[in-house]
Each structure stands twice: as C-alpha cells, then as structure tokens.
Amino acid sequence: xxxxxxxxxxxxxxxxxxxxxxxxxxxxxxxxxxxxxxxxxxxxxxxxxxxxxxxxxxxxxxxxxxxxxxxxxxxxxxxxxxxxxxxxxxxxxxxxxxxxxxxxxxxxxxxxxxxxxxxxxxxxxxxxxxxxxxxxxxxxxxxxxxxxxxxxxxxxxxxxxxxxxxxxxxxxxxxxxxxxxxxxxxxxxxxxxxxxxxxxxxxxxxxxxxxxxxxxxxxxxxxxxxxxxxxxxxxxxxxxxxxxxxxxxxxxxxxxxxxxxxxxxxxxxxxxxxxxxxxxxxxxxxxxxxxxxxxxxxxxxxxxxxxxxxxxxxxxxxxxxxxxxxxxxxxxxxxxxxxxxxxxxxxxxxxxxxxxxxxxxxxxxxxxxxxxxxxxxxxxxxxxxxxxxxxxxxxxx
Amino acid sequence: xxxxxxxxxxxxxxxxxxxxxxxxxxxxxxxxxxxxxxxxxxxxxxxxxxxxxxxxxxxxxxxxxxxxxxxxxxxxxxxxxxxxxxxxxxxxxxxxxxxxxxxxxxxxxxxxxxxxxxxxxxxxxxxxxxxxxxxxxxxxxxxxxxxxxxxxxxxxxxxxxxxxxxxxxxxxxxx
Numbered sequence: 001x002x003x004x005x006x007x008x009x010x011x012x013x014x015x016x017x018x019x020x021x022x023x024x025x026x027x028x029x030x031x032x033x034x035x036x037x038x039x040x041x042x043x044x045x046x047x048x049x050x051x052x053x054x055x056x057x058x059x060x061x062x063x064x065x066x067x068x069x070x071x072x073x074x075x076x077x078x079x080x081x082x083x084x085x086x087x088x089x090x091x092x093x094x095x096x097x098x099x100x101x102x103x104x105x106x107x108x109x110x111x112x113x114x115x116x117x118x119x120x121x122x123x124x125x126x127x128x129x130x131x132x133x134x135x136x137x138x139x140x141x142x143x144x145x146x147x148x149x150x151x152x153x154x155x156x157x158x159x160x161x162x163x164x165x166x167x168x169x170x171x172x173x174x175x176x177x178x179x180x181x182x183x184x185x186x187x188x189x190x191x192x193x194x195x196x197x198x199x200x201x202x203x204x205x206x207x208x209x210x211x212x213x214x215x216x217x218x219x220x221x222x223x224x225x226x227x228x229x230x231x232x233x234x235x236x237x238x239x240x241x242x243x244x245x246x247x248x249x250x251x252x253x254x255x256x257x258x259x260x261x262x263x264x265x266x267x268x269x270x271x272x273x274x275x276x277x278x279x280x281x282x283x284x285x286x287x288x289x290x291x292x293x294x295x296x297x298x299x300x301x302x303x304x305x306x307x308x309x310x311x312x313x314x315x316x317x318x319x320x321x322x323x324x325x326x327x328x329x330x331x332x333x334x335x336x337x338x339x340x341x342x343x344x345x346x347x348x349x350x351x352x353x354x355x356x357x358x359x360x361x362x363x364x365x366x367x368x369x370x371x372x373x374x375x376x377x378x379x380x381x382x383x384x385x386x387x388x389x390x391x392x393x394x395x396x397x
Numbered sequence: 398x399x400x401x402x403x404x405x406x407x408x409x410x411x412x413x414x415x416x417x418x419x420x421x422x423x424x425x426x427x428x429x430x431x432x433x434x435x436x437x438x439x440x441x442x443x444x445x446x447x448x449x450x451x452x453x454x455x456x457x458x459x460x461x462x463x464x465x466x467x468x469x470x471x472x473x474x475x476x477x478x479x480x481x482x483x484x485x486x487x488x489x490x491x492x493x494x495x496x497x498x499x500x501x502x503x504x505x506x507x508x509x510x511x512x513x514x515x516x517x518x519x520x521x522x523x524x525x526x527x528x529x530x531x532x533x534x535x536x537x538x539x540x541x542x543x544x545x546x547x548x549x550x551x552x553x554x555x556x557x558x559x560x561x562x563x564x565x566x567x568x569x570x571x572x
Contacts, residue, residue, distance in 0.1 A: 266490045272482065
C-alpha cells in the first residue's frame with residue numbers, strides 16, 4: 001500500500017543510543033582535556049583533524065544541497081533533510097574553531113615571533129599568516145557558512161507549512177552564494193588551517209583536493225544516515241533509487257579525489273623543486289609511506305571497486321560499508337596531511353587519536369539524528385517532491 | 398503476408414507502465430514498448446534482462462589500461478629510452494595521465510561501437526515505426542502473436558482498464 005505524506009511518522013532516537021553516544025562523546029572530551037596536560041602537541045594536532053573533519057562535513061553537505069537547488073534537480077528532494085541536518089552541525093564546528101585559537105602557538109610555526117625574525121620567507125608571508133588575521137578570517141568563514149546554511153534550512157522548513165514556491169526561489173539564490181562563497185572560503189580555510197602547518201610549502205591544487213575530499217565525505221555521511229533510516233523502516237520514502245543516485249555521486253567523487261591527489265603528487269614529483277618535494281619526502285618512506293599507501297587504498301581503490309557494479313549501489317549493506325570506509329579514509333587523509341608536520345619520525349596511533357575521533361564522529365551522527373527528529377523527515381510541500389517520490393502525487397489525486 | 402503484431406496506444410506515462418505490467422503478468426509476449434522519452438521503471442515492467450554492455454565496458458577499460466601501461470613502458474624503457482629531468486625510465490607517476498585517458502577512451506568508444514554492432518545500428522537504417530505519434534506525445538505497446546491461442550479481444554478488454562485510446566493490427570509504417 002502506498003502511504004500518504006501525512007502518515008510519515010516522526011522519528012525518535014531511543015534513550016539507549018543517546019546514553020551510549022553521550023558516554024563516547026564524554027570520553028572524547030575527557031581525552032581532549034587530559035591530553036591538554038599530558039600530550040599537548042599530540043592533542044592539538046588531533047583536535048585540528050577532528051575540527052577540520054567536522055567543518056568539512058558541514059560545508060560539503062551545504063554544497064550538496066546547493067548544487068541540487070541550482071541545477072533544479074528533483075531526485076534528491078526526498079533525502080534533502082539529511083544533508084540539511086549535517087549542515088546543522090556547523091555552529092558546533094564554529095565552537096571548535098574558537099577552541100582552536102588557543103592551540104595556534106602549539107600548531108603553527110609561523111605564529112612564533114622568534115621564528116619570524118630568523119626566517120625571511122615567513123616574514124614575507126606574515127602579511128597573510130599572522131594571528132589576528134588568521135582569527136579574523138576564521139570568524140569570517142564561519143559567519144558566511146552558518147548564515148547561508150541557516151537561510152537554506154529555515155526556508156526549507158518554512159515551506160513545509162504553506163508550500164510556497166517563493167522559498168525554493170529564495171533558496172536557489174542562497175545556493176548560488178553558497179557555491180561561490182563556500183567553495184572559495186573553504187579553499188582559503190584549508191590553506192589557513194592545514195597547508196600553513198608547513199608554512200614554506202605550497203601547492204596550488206591543495207584547496208581543490210580538500211574540497212573533493214569534504215564533498216566525498218559528506219556524501220558518505222549522508223549515505224550512512226540514509227541507510228540507517230532505511231533500516232529502521234523508512235524504505236518507502238528513502239528509496240533504492242535514491243540510494244543508487246547517492247552511490248553514483250559517491251563513486252564519482254571518490255574518483256575525483258584521487259584525480260586531484262594524483263594531480264598534486266605528479267606535478268610535484270615531475271618538477272622536483274626542493275621546497276615543494278619536502279612535503280612528500282617524509283610522507284613516502286618508512287611508516288608514513290604505509291599510511292600514504294593506505295590513504296589511497298581506503299579512499300579510492302576499495303570504495304571504487306566496491307561501488308563499480310550497479311547492484312552494489314542499490315544494496316544497503318555494500319553502500320554502508322563503502323561509506324564507512326570512506327569516512328575512515330577521510331580521517332586517514334587528514335592524518336597524513338597534519339601529523340607529519342609535528343611527528344616527523346614515525347606515525348603514532350593511540351588513545352589520543354582514537355578517543356578524539358570517536359568522540360567527534362559519534363557526537364556528529366547523534367546531532368544529525370537529533371535535528372532530523374525535530375522536523376518532518378522529508379520536505380513535504382516542496383514543489384520538486386513529486387519528481388523524487390512520484391507515487392505520492394498519484395496517491396493524493 | 399499476414400501481420401502478427403498488434404498495438405495499443407496510450408496517452409500517459411502512468412497508464413503505459415501499469416498496462417505493460419498487466420500485459421506481462423497476463424502472459425502475452427511483448428514485442429516492444431515505444432515511448433517519446435525514457436520512462437523510469439519500464440524495463441522492469443517489461444521484464445527485460447539487465448544489459449550486458451557493462452561487462453563489455455569493463456573489458457574494454459581493462460584493455461585500455463593494459464595498453465596504456467604496455468605502450469609507455471615499452472616505448473619509454475625498452476625501445477627508445479629518453480632521459481627526462483633525470484627521472485627513471487620506468488616511472489609510473491609519469492604514465493598515469495596517459496593510462497587514465499586510454500582507459501576512458503577505449504572503454505567509451507568500445508562500448509558505443511559494441512552497441513552499434515549488437516543493435517545493427519548503421520547510417521541509413523530504416524527503423525520500425527508502429528505508429529508515428531510515438532515521436533510526439535503517445536505511448537505504444539506492441540504485442541506479438543506467438544501461438545493460436547492469442548485472442549486480441551481479451552487484450553483489448555485488459556487495456557480498457559488503462560484508458561487505451563486505440564487498438565489495432567500493425568501495418569508496416571516506416572519513416
């Protein structure tokens with residue numbers, strides 16, 4: 001039987017799960033606080049990874065929504081509340097950004113006056129890389145992202161009441177801004193937060209590579225949430241077709257990520273300039289070499305081969321596994337970008353890495369489900385909904 | 398020659414989908430379904446098998462990949478080694494762009510030409526057109542009479558449930 005839109009039950013999180021997530025997140029927080037005293041350098045690098053991961057998921061989800069609005073895409077309307085919920089974690093990421101301010105001196109070489117006086121190149125670069133401007137830019141990025149995401153979400157929720165087309169039109173305009181501003185600011189943010197860990201090194205494709213990976217990981221997070229919702233009984237609104245489309249996008253961007261990765265790697269390898277190759281020298285040998293190799297395997301080879309057949313993109317289990325592998329792979333990708341800057345000798349993995357990441361990712365998914373349970377699970381009066389769920393129009397008439 | 402094909406004309410996507418499902422379930426042999434644009438779910442309703450072109454595509458992709466590796470390795474390291482910027486003769490990073498392009502090129506062209514050969518599509522081919530309105534706004538199911546028990550009246554009754562506009566025997570119509 002086809003159920004009508006009004007019969008979609010709102011979704012509740014069981015208190016058991018809430019308790020579990022609260023414990024994991026609290027452990028993550030305790031790890032962070034203990035780490036501040038016991039291993040400050042380790043904990044700040046891990047904090048940077050987690051903060052950047054969370055921000056990336058939010059911005060990537062915003063880009064995913066914006067692309068659909070701007071291209072007048074109808075297929076994703078039914079699942080749009082999921083990326084909207086992911087985008088709702090941006091204010092929490094902004095809090096993380098405020099905490100990061102206290103870690104600037106531990107993390108970034110360019111923030112020390114003594115380094116600047118001895119280093120001609122960093123003195124020149126301090127026009128861009130200085131503390132007040134760094135903090136100002138961070139605030140600016142978050143103001144842009146949070147404002148635009150709030151506009152997108154509130155318009156979408158207002159539309160649930162009266163179904164007016166003007167909200168869609170407004171959101172198309174907001175989406176144009178999100179795509180242009182979001183992409184430029186995120187490129188700059190990745191340069192500020194990650195690339196400046198090696199202040200002498202530069203790569204012109206670095207921002208693009210990061211954009212590819214955040215877009216990919218936010219699609220993977222969407223897939224995880226959609227598969228869980230399908231599992232608990234929303235198969236009639238989150239259909240196999242939607243999963244299939246998400247699978248295609250996920251596979252395409254998994255390949256796009258490796259494309260940008262190779263672009264950066266190959267050009268640096270080819271031109272062989274010492275100040276550029278310094279980045280790859282110690283990421284290619286010894287323990288770091290294995291992590292780099294694992295990065296490619298987890299982010300590209302395994303998900304790509306898994307998602308290649310059509311049947312696996314329509315299969316909940318395979319999609320879930322591929323998405324989880326991509327989410328872990330994204331962490332490894334950030335790990336290989338951040339950690340060698342501070343721990344040059346050998347890769348380290350311990351309670352500080354696992355604790356903070358587990359706390360962040362469980363907290364993230366809990367926030368997403370929490371905000372999904374607040375509103376209608378699908379935009380019930382969106383004019384494009386009929387394209388996404390054609391049966392609903394037929395059942396209405 | 399006595400024509401063995403019968404058709405029904407429908408006016409919208411929903412009707413043709415349901416009519417195709419019902420016809421298939423009633424056990425008739427569907428010759429083909431003609432629509433002005435791609436209708437989602439029609440291939441399932443007609444009971445078509447999944448296309449095998451994907452395997453052909455994979456095969457050509459692997460062929461292109463091996464060709465890309467082999468050509469560059471043979472040219473760059475065996476037949477005519479040239480020292481470029483002191484790089485080793487056999488260096489994979491330098492090969493990657495050409496490997497990628499050859500994989501895409503050969504997989505793409507290979508699968509298209511395989512499709513042409515399998516569907517006998519060629520320039521100047523006359524296409525079978527049961528009804529000229531399928532190029533405009535009508536949807537047509539064509540049935541094939543396989544055995545003597547085929548009764549067109551019962552088909553017409555069945556299609557009556559789905560707002561059929563017109564039913565008739567097919568005369569050859571070509572464009």
